[in-house]
Amino acid sequence: SVNPDLASERQTASFSVEGLTTVLDGGAEHTRVRRAVVEVIERDPVFSRENQYFQTQNERYEAAVRKAVHLQKKMHEMGWREDGPEFIYIYRAVAGDVAFLLHRVFMRSISVLGSDEQVAKWIPPATKHQLIGSYAQTELGHGTYLQGLETTAVFDTTTQEFILNTPKISAMKWWPGDMGRSATHTVVFAQLYVHGKCYGVHPFIVQIRSLRDHSLCPGITAGDIGPKMNFEHIDNGYLMLQNVRIPRENMLNKFCEVEPDGTYIRRGSQKINYFTMTTVRVSLLSDEVILPLMKACTIAIRYSAVRRQSKLNPGEEEAKILDYQTQQEKLLPQLAAAYAFHFVNNYLHKLFDRGYKEIQERNFNSLPELHASSSGFKAMLSQYCTAGVEICLRACGGHGYSLLSGLPSLYTKILASCIYEGENTILLLQTARFLVKCFAAASAGQPVPQSVTYLAAVKPGKCPAKNKLDFLNPDIYVEAYQHTAIRLSSSTAAKLQDLIQSGVKKHEAWNQCTVQLVQAAKAHCHYITVKNFVETVEKLENKAGIQKIMKHLCDLFALHGIFSNAGLFLHDGYISGAQMDMITASYLDLLGVIRKDAVPLVDAFDFTDKSLNSALGSYDGNVYQRLYEWAQKSPTNQQISPAYEKYLRPLLHNKLSKL
């Protein structure tokens, strides 16, 4: 039975939870398919994550391989196809806890970068898992900066082979998933040398393990890179190559080829390939970044409605911790952000769908905007959501620190997203470069992409708000965000210009402005997110209850952002000190309003208990009973203490008493 403290929260919901779930899924049919997939996966014991928190790295890895193998069978059985509507929900339902994710990247890179013959040769056996692929890009010494990679591939015209080498320790491939123990093949990125000339980084298919007995191939040193903060189930690996020879045909050659005589040919445009890499950043946002924040909010908010601590009023029973303003201030902005990011993710997908169509028509004009958007939003969302999950973790006090709460593993997993697919600071600087360019163009009256046309609207002025209610008017706060975003872009652009004119070299001037540039890029993404939230709420007009609560969340997201970055908004006096006090007051009022719907708002995310895998966050709210039951399952309680006979007994009995 449901804990009465949670049941009462649900009775007073101001909107239809099911209706909101449908909005989040993008339609009732999607909700139905998603639930069907989740149901099938969770009913199957092979996919159970029940004992996950007690498993060692070795056990986690083995389970992930078992699940990956089983998943193939299951998909076949259910008739789920990679291009079917179920596919996007499968990974979510298994909570990412499967092996061979890099195998998919391996296949995609062959499909995109390989010639028709290469696709015909490699994709069928890969599809049947007759070989398992990985994708070896990063090295010990280099990550995001790809031009710096040190692995070499030297073409030998006499044998028509490439000779691959790891010339020094920092050139060792490091981190690629599935490579430590599983993969038989991998796409290796290496500096191509022909007749002593370097042509830059190119991809090569290299076999690393025997297809017969899985032993390492000659010249290959490979293994697991050791324990990490999370991803225990993935065998991230290292790879060292010593005079490994591969046939000329193993260089992926859709765009570049080395002919038998060593002639290097470049053909076609790599821009599509470039576009593919950019889309990866956007495609990971939903499952790897936004979903973990939604889960963390669900756990922390349900737990806060169940946990009672201290008294708000003397003589009453202890209060739910969710009724404390300080607890609301920790959790509710995270909840609002989860919604804001869900909607901005939809916006990005639309932007990319449109871009994809244009690119198929060989129109590459939108590439810079797409690249800047994917970089900036990946950085902003991953940073924000990572911080948000950690706030949720700490808001659950001591019990949040237990692995059984589910929060530590959500946190250690999401925080990797700040680094992979491009380190966040570097990505923000790429967005900033685009903004500075567009600002210059806009100032000169030239056309700029749609998402940055606002940069042309520089108009000094003051925020017109007169009282705290004015700040619940989206026009008022969207304008404030826009103003601040323009100010940061324009002032940084101006400073850059000043430095260059005063004789500072261009690259040095850039380095001196990077702290501000990062700020400008964040402000841009924050503005777009707020603006998009407002527009999304407007479109919900036929769903009155839902529109109302979404409007509150939108207001909260916007005002929290101003409250937390007060200096940026006060800086040029656009917002006055007195107005900042009004914003604070409105913001704090909203906490109390949203508090009433907090539990229904997380219920709408529609996570099953199994997918949350949390003793604190289950739907029925029977927190303490579950925590106690789960703890008893811990191996530490089922084995005799390994230390007792060896150390504790001698300690307790004789040794010390003689001292």
Next chain:
Amino acid sequence: RRLTMMNADLRRERAAATFQPELLTHILDGGAERTRRRKEIEALVINDPDFQHEDLNFLSRSQRYEQAIRKSSLMVMKLREYGIADPEEIYWFKSFVHRGRPEPLDLHLGMFLPTLLTQATPEQQDRFFMPAWNLEIIGTYAQTEMGHGTHLRGLETTATYDPATQEFILNSPTVTSIKWWPGGLGKTSNHAIVLAQLYTQGQCKGLHAFIVPIRQLGTHEPLPGITVGDIGPKFGYDEMDNGYLKMDNFRIPRENMLMKYAQVEPDGTYVKPVSDKLTYGTMVFIRSLIVGDSARSLSRACTIAIRYSAVRHQSELKPGEPEPQILDYQTQQYKLFPLLATAYAFHFVGAYIKDTYRRISGDINAGDLSELPELHALTAGLKAFTSWTANAGIEECRMACGGHGYSRCSGIPDIYVTFTPSCTYEGENTVMMLQTARFLIKSYNQVIAGQRVSGMVSYLNDLSRQRIQPQHVAARTVSVRINDPTSLVEAYKARAARLVEAAAKNLQAELNHRKSKEDAWNRTSVDLVRASEVHCHYVIVKLFTAKLSEISNAAVRAVVTELCLLYALYGISKNAGDFMQAGILTDAQITQVNQRVKELLAIIRPNAVALVDSFDFHDTHLGSVLGRYDGNVYENMFEWAKKSPLNKTEVHESFHKHLKPMQAKL
């Protein structure tokens, strides 16, 4: 240290430093003699083969617990063998043995024994102290329950006195009342000091402490009526058996209640304690330790991130030139140097609290408790402020190490998971901030009522003086000199005054609207937390600045002054809204501050490595491949990875179990 083997980048960094790191180490340790002694104790541990073991990253939880127990028992014996008895020296020895990690005897040594000393009667000391000292009794301190942590009055465990048998009957009446989290409770301890609601003669007398045997001496089996175990895996603290304890009609003799202060007489008559303020002393002491721990944990993370950033080369700054050290990027400096300055600030704050506590605790024993409320209030807030900041800072450092920071070989994940619970234990941080706020509001109200307040809150006295002239604090003109730390202290002071006043006024406004005091307090609590934060921030800037004049060596003073300026200016830059809104700084001045912060980054850059060397962490203690003193990062990462459990066999068993059958089928 083998200079010949040192990475060339680090060698260059060290040669270019403008000061001698050892001199700064002496300041951090509290004198050259303390440094010498610390290193002497460190050498005792590091050169002792008994304390060597495999890299803990490759051990299972159960193996880590076993190693910790092994080392703890040796540690206790060796401490006595070496005659190390000074609390600080014991602390050093312990943290070298356990490399900064918790251990199963922590609660026995840190809580059980001291509680016996302070709260047991002489008769009880006779019965329990020597067996506990000799570890025949291993005890823990069982306070928190599943349903209650920081709010102690809500604890539900009961101890009901039965005059017929002269026993207390202990019960865990609900699931939520099960004792949960105490360290060493799960598997190690055979006794616990249990906090329970005392019932006698049908009345509840509030929380009291009882010595409860939980496991049979000899067999170590749980006693009848006792259910005890480990609470399962956690974020960190793998070596600690945090436990649960459930008691069902478990009887203990009347003499097992700690009765130095409160007492229950044989007939059940309850005798009240003289003063309950005394127990505050221990809390203040432990919270002061957390401030020091914040400093040390952040220092370790900074050491790793800054050394690694000096070794790692990436991308290009100038076209055509070799890849630069990532420490040369402004964004990297902006991430790390303010944290480095923060680590120094917290070291000095920790030392200040320790000294003040020593001074005041002398007075406590002499019966003068007048300074206790302020110290209690101050340590609560500083505990929260420093642990929150360090918590976030450690993560910043890890993130600044890119992908490799995420590997356990970087050592930062471990620092983080070990440190982060200090935001919760010994008083949840938000609750701590609100305790400080209560003191601030009380002081503010005293000032309004015409009284003068003293100590760190004395700036509130100025508020009343300004009120005589009808002028808002915000309108006050402060001429801030951004290169003068003393002037910056004034700016922070003005900010604290404004936000404490704003919180007090908002509280008053709520009171005017509503009846209940508690409701008004709750509706103002976000403001109140901010007031506490800015008060603590002011105290830290003030203490850091005060430290400068104590540094005699000019070169060291110069570099520490730069750090102090960076700390203060970065804080202004990050909280520019507060300073502008209060009219303390204009937006033009904020622009200058932002600019000055970036100049300071460049000024500190040449000394960055020397500044982390001064923390003087031994490689064994640092536990990081990325942060090694010699900077030979990459080759050692490879060596480390080869030891991973997944690499024990060339072909993993799952190949035969899963992969091969699948390939055959498809």
